[in-house]
Amino acid sequence: xxxxxxxxxxxxxxxxxxxxxxxxxxxxxxxxxxxxxxxxxxxxxxxxxxxxxxxxxxxxxxxxxxxxxxxxxxxxxxxxxxxxxxxxxxxxxxxxxxxxxxxxxxxxxxxxxxxxxxxxxxxxxxxxxxxxxxxxxxxxxxxxxxxxxxxxxxxxxxxxxxxxxxxxxxxxxxxxxxxxxxxxxxxxxxxxxxxxxxxxxxxxxxxxxxxxxxxxxxxxxxxxxxxxxxxxxxxxxxxxxxxxxxxxxxxxxxxxxxxxxxxxxxxxxxxxxxxxxxxxxxxxxxxxxxxxxxxxxxxxxxxxxxxxxxxxxxxxxxxxxxxxxxxxxxxxxxxxxxxxxxxxxxxxxxxxxxxxxxxxxxxxxxxxxxxxxxxxxxxxxxxxxxxx
Amino acid sequence: xxxxxxxxxxxxxxxxxxxxxxxxxxxxxxxxxxxxxxxxxxxxxxxxxxxxxxxxxxxxxxxxxxxxxxxxxxxxxxxxxxxxxxxxxxxxxxxxxxxxxxxxxxxxxxxxxxxxxxxxxxxxxxxxxxxxxxxxxxxxxxxxxxxxxxxxxxxxxxxxxxxxxxxxxxxxxxxxxxxxxxxxxxxxxxxxxxxxxxxxxxxxxxxxxxxxxxxxxxxxxxxxxxxxxxxxxxxxxxxxxxxxxxxxxxxxxxxxxxxxxxxxxxxxxxxxxxxxxxxxxxxxxxxxxxxxxxxxxxxxxxxxxxxxxxxxxxxxxxxxxxxxxxxxxxxxxxxxxxxxxxxxxxxxxxxxxxxxxxxxxxxxxxxxxxxxxxxxxxxxxxxxx
Numbered sequence: 001x002x003x004x005x006x007x008x009x010x011x012x013x014x015x016x017x018x019x020x021x022x023x024x025x026x027x028x029x030x031x032x033x034x035x036x037x038x039x040x041x042x043x044x045x046x047x048x049x050x051x052x053x054x055x056x057x058x059x060x061x062x063x064x065x066x067x068x069x070x071x072x073x074x075x076x077x078x079x080x081x082x083x084x085x086x087x088x089x090x091x092x093x094x095x096x097x098x099x100x101x102x103x104x105x106x107x108x109x110x111x112x113x114x115x116x117x118x119x120x121x122x123x124x125x126x127x128x129x130x131x132x133x134x135x136x137x138x139x140x141x142x143x144x145x146x147x148x149x150x151x152x153x154x155x156x157x158x159x160x161x162x163x164x165x166x167x168x169x170x171x172x173x174x175x176x177x178x179x180x181x182x183x184x185x186x187x188x189x190x191x192x193x194x195x196x197x198x199x200x201x202x203x204x205x206x207x208x209x210x211x212x213x214x215x216x217x218x219x220x221x222x223x224x225x226x227x228x229x230x231x232x233x234x235x236x237x238x239x240x241x242x243x244x245x246x247x248x249x250x251x252x253x254x255x256x257x258x259x260x261x262x263x264x265x266x267x268x269x270x271x272x273x274x275x276x277x278x279x280x281x282x283x284x285x286x287x288x289x290x291x292x293x294x295x296x297x298x299x300x301x302x303x304x305x306x307x308x309x310x311x312x313x314x315x316x317x318x319x320x321x322x323x324x325x326x327x328x329x330x331x332x333x334x335x336x337x338x339x340x341x342x343x344x345x346x347x348x349x350x351x352x353x354x355x356x357x358x359x360x361x362x363x364x365x366x367x368x369x370x371x372x373x374x375x376x377x378x379x380x381x382x383x384x385x386x387x388x
Numbered sequence: 389x390x391x392x393x394x395x396x397x398x399x400x401x402x403x404x405x406x407x408x409x410x411x412x413x414x415x416x417x418x419x420x421x422x423x424x425x426x427x428x429x430x431x432x433x434x435x436x437x438x439x440x441x442x443x444x445x446x447x448x449x450x451x452x453x454x455x456x457x458x459x460x461x462x463x464x465x466x467x468x469x470x471x472x473x474x475x476x477x478x479x480x481x482x483x484x485x486x487x488x489x490x491x492x493x494x495x496x497x498x499x500x501x502x503x504x505x506x507x508x509x510x511x512x513x514x515x516x517x518x519x520x521x522x523x524x525x526x527x528x529x530x531x532x533x534x535x536x537x538x539x540x541x542x543x544x545x546x547x548x549x550x551x552x553x554x555x556x557x558x559x560x561x562x563x564x565x566x567x568x569x570x571x572x573x574x575x576x577x578x579x580x581x582x583x584x585x586x587x588x589x590x591x592x593x594x595x596x597x598x599x600x601x602x603x604x605x606x607x608x609x610x611x612x613x614x615x616x617x618x619x620x621x622x623x624x625x626x627x628x629x630x631x632x633x634x635x636x637x638x639x640x641x642x643x644x645x646x647x648x649x650x651x652x653x654x655x656x657x658x659x660x661x662x663x664x665x666x667x668x669x670x671x672x673x674x675x676x677x678x679x680x681x682x683x684x685x686x687x688x689x690x691x692x693x694x695x696x697x698x699x700x701x702x703x704x705x706x707x708x709x710x711x712x713x714x715x716x717x718x719x720x721x722x723x724x725x726x727x728x729x730x731x732x733x734x735x736x737x738x739x740x741x742x743x744x745x746x747x748x749x750x751x752x753x754x755x756x757x758x759x760x761x762x763x764x765x766x767x768x769x770x771x772x773x
Contacts, residue, residue: 014668016664017661017664017665020657020660020661020664021657021661023653023657024653024654024655024657024658024661027650027651027653027654027657028651028654030650031647031650031651031654034646034647034650035647038643060488060490060491060554060555060587061488061489061490061491061501062489062491062501062726063454063488063489063501063726064488064489064587090455092451156449157449158449158450158451158452158455159455161447161448161449161450161457198457200588200589200590200591233556233588235556247499248721250499251499251500251501251720251721251728252720252721252723253720254718254719254720255640255720258426258718259643262419262647265415265418265419266651268415269412269415269416269651269654269655269658270654272408272409272411272412272415272658273412273654273657273658273661275408276405276408276409276412276658276661276662277661279404279405279408280405280661280665284669328650332646335642
């Protein structure tokens with residue numbers, strides 16, 4: 001009998017136990033992928049950040065506004081190729097936050113120059129630019145509420161009191177999977193030029209996004225921007241888009257750390273279940289293994305046989321888990337959409353699946369070490385005598 | 389019934405396998421209970437920031453103080469209501485407050501977004517739960533600030549005698565406040581006028597109104613909403629704060645329970661593997677039990693009980709582990725308010741009991757099928773094995 005056949009026979013010695021172990025392993029892999037996806041979600045904006053983009057915010061806090069007049073002054077700096085501004089609007093569909101999704105007021109003329117990853121048909125973009133109250137809606141969000149171009153959407157303002165109605169002019173998709181397609185953007189003039197707006201809120205921008213010609217010089221440009229407004233009533237803080245986004249991740253780091261911690265617990269549980277199964281198997285087969293050694297098989301061959309078993313268990317669990325996890329993650333995203341906002345499509349990254357599968361195999365190999373050593377440590381004579 | 393010590397001893401006889409299973413079950417229970425403790429911690433941290441006699445008045449439709457705005461005139465009108473309590477100086481306890489977010493340098497080079505509250509003369513009197521633990525109150529009309537207790541030490545300057553720098557000005561810290569673990573402990577309190585000037589804000593964000601008694605709250609809320617002179621809405625202070633944390637608490641609870649659920653499937657399978665093995669290796673023993681007169685259902689119960697013991701042990705282990713997290717303190721961003729909240733794991737008897745039951749339930753579930761197999765064995769086959 002070949003080694004492969006031998007390992008296969010050993011595994012199938014107790015099919016029920018094998019099935020249970022594989023299932024438990026798969027459940028663990030699924031949970032691990034799920035948690036990694038949650039962590040990914042926190043980092044998704046930082047990952048989608050472009051190296052040639054800077055974010056300018058008010059030095060006091062990102063919720064304090066900046067004057068709209070800064071745009072022209074920033075644009076005039078050397079090294080700056082495009083400037084746009086956006087402001088978090090935070091409007092809700094109903095009276096509560098139940099139907100929460102992200103919405104921003106942007107400058108339609110310059111927005112896509114700085115954020116080219118938001119893609120929409122040219123005629124829709126033209127319509128968006130032409131309508132002061134036009135809105136651009138991400139495809140995920142549009143699907144959730146069944147919106148199409150021409151529809152009207154009314155949001156209740158939070159920072160801006162009252163109801164604001166926007167016309168959906170276009171549906172955008174992302175140029176790559178990292179783009180958030182669950183947001184709504186509308187022209188800032190719709191609000192800024194409204195006579196309902198309090199004078200203190202007029203001509204304000206939340207943040208500026210700046211595109212530079214040479215990423216290597218971005219630190220220099222950032223310093224130049226901050227220097228420009230150093231002595232104004234609204235000093236700025238400019239940083240790369242990545243470090244701006246990582247700042248948010250850092251503020252929620254306690255949660256990210258907790259999720260990562262739980263992920264390690266998952267691996268530990270897989271380790272325990274698989275280790276336990278293998279240990280049982282080896283204990284029951286002490287006599288068989290001793291016989292092998294008595295026949296002249298080297299200890300390392302015996303170890304390799306046990307390790308091969310654990311590798312097979314790990315691989316099968318990983319395969320099952322990798323198949324099941326994306327389905328589960330999508331189900332979860334649907335469940336929480338109403339409460340915590342729409343999540344982008346393609347949540348689970350290929351990278352995450354690979355890492356999880358490798359982790360599962362590594363953990364099951366680790367689980368095999370103890371039983372394998374146990375199998376060869378016992379003197380052959382004693383092993384043969386043993387009745388398990 | 390098969391005596392319990394038989395099960396206890398057979399578990400002990402297979403210490404390694406039993407131990408691994410108990411640790412696996414324990415880890416699941418640990419995650420389950422610490423998640424519930426965390427969600428409860430957030431809720432109690434925010435919910436305790438409110439007095440049942442107090443009402444928070446915001447602009448209609450505003451979900452938090454940060455996005456709300458009310459005029460000074462409205463604050464004056466509110467203070468003429470007959471049910472408003474009076475302070476020691478005889479003035480009505482209505483405090484207009486201004487709220488802004490600042491970014492304070494945090495520990496380990498991390499910056500944290502923190503709520504700055506511009507307070508009026510009546511703010512302290514309207515909130516008896518807020519007390520000065522060291523130093524003194526800020527003098528009106530100065531840049532002096534008091535810090536919430538959980539902010540102390542987050543940066544070298546964040547402490548009594550230090551001075552914060554924001555909005556281009558220096559703000560000396562003259563005191564530290566505590567508020568029974570509530571949200572105010574994560575805030576910076578400064579004079580409303582000075583803060584308003586620094587942030588270019590003329591209106592108040594909100595008004596806190598203290599009523600003569602908690603029973604007046606509902607009627608007052610209705611009067612505010614019916615008053616045609618302004619478009620404001622009032623909410624009981626505890627309800628307001630509980631709502632501010634609901635998103636974060638829900639996030640943690642949903643995520644945690646979902647994971648625990650997935651986990652528990654794995655752990656039940658683990659327990660099942662162990663119990664099947666137990667039954668398989670004890671076939672002769674179980675046959676003997678039947679032969680000496682124990683009934684099938686006794687054997688079934690015996691195996692289930694053994695598995696339940698396994699689960700209960702995991703439950704105890706997990707609950708103890710979760711209790712150990714009491715000393716961990718967490719500071720994170722509340723997505724809903726963009727301000728930091730500080731909270732801990734707060735255990736309740738219900739959560740601990742739930743953890744034990746959860747562990748035991750997993751054990752019983754895992755033991756059920758193996759127990760059926762054990763009970764179905766025929767005496768003859770079992771004894772021959």
